[in-house]
Amino acid sequence: MQFQFNDQVVLITGASAGIGHQTALQFAKAGATLMLADIDATKGEKFAQELQTQGHKASFVRVDVSQAHEVENMVKKTIEIFGKLDIAVNNAGIGGSIIPTAEYNLEEYQRVIAVNQNSVFYGMHFQLKAMLAQGGKGNIINVASLAGMRPIKGNSPYTASKHAVIGMTKATALEYARTQIRINAVCPVYIRTQMVENIFVEKPDFEQKLLQSIPMKRFGTPEDVANQILWLCSDACSFITGQAITIDGGTNAS
């Protein structure tokens, strides 16, 4: 898919792997300058170097997105290094265990909420400040999930965190609708990344079960989601804000 983001500064969390990694690659190919952010500094630094070697402008900042002061630092570093922030993709997330609520470990519950939900609020809080300071223009994409619309039985913490991401996206988009800042959420079904491979290792029978639940009878790819994110940030979508858009091979329609 051909989109151009020449000289636009794009900040992506969870950029060391999976959907975030592929989204960064697509933005780089479309001419953007990349600020990669992740808790995994080894992979993140390597990825930034690879992009630089290929002639792209890229840098890496280590962040634990569950920590507000680290998210603030991530945005500050982006402005320090590249001078502005045009697009932010709040993508970092964790799956959490698939265990019924009565048996769920409470510390793990708090971690899932902190990494998937609090992070998006912290992200938007500091990203909006930066975008407003530069004239009120920009795009924020929050990576939610189909689980933000339909529950995953056995994973109420993940389900709750992604419902919250969609709610925050809509409320915040309305607050800033009169500016030129658009805020949207993407809602993928199962995408074959490490997050999903981990489920198949733990529960091998899930692979066929989950596949059969998708009308198109295939899992999504990180490229599918990256394409959706670039499209939403492009001028083709200049009248779209406050939306939670599925990318699910027809699952939500079934």
Ligand SMILES: NC(=O)c1ccc[n+]([C@@H]2O[C@H](COP(=O)([O-])OP(=O)(O)OC[C@H]3O[C@@H](n4cnc5c(N)ncnc54)[C@H](O)[C@@H]3O)[C@@H](O)[C@H]2O)c1
């Ligand atoms: N894979 C799927 O099927 C699927 C479906 C719907 C939504 N999503 C969402 O997409 C996003 C990306 O998932 P993915 O499948 O690419 O996962 P992934 O595990 O492949 O990659 C996640 C990345 O986030 C980073 N990360 C984890 N915790 C972090 C933290 N506290 N601070 C900073 N970085 C952190 C990891 O190091 C990793 O690089 C997540 O928000 C996930 O919930 C994934």
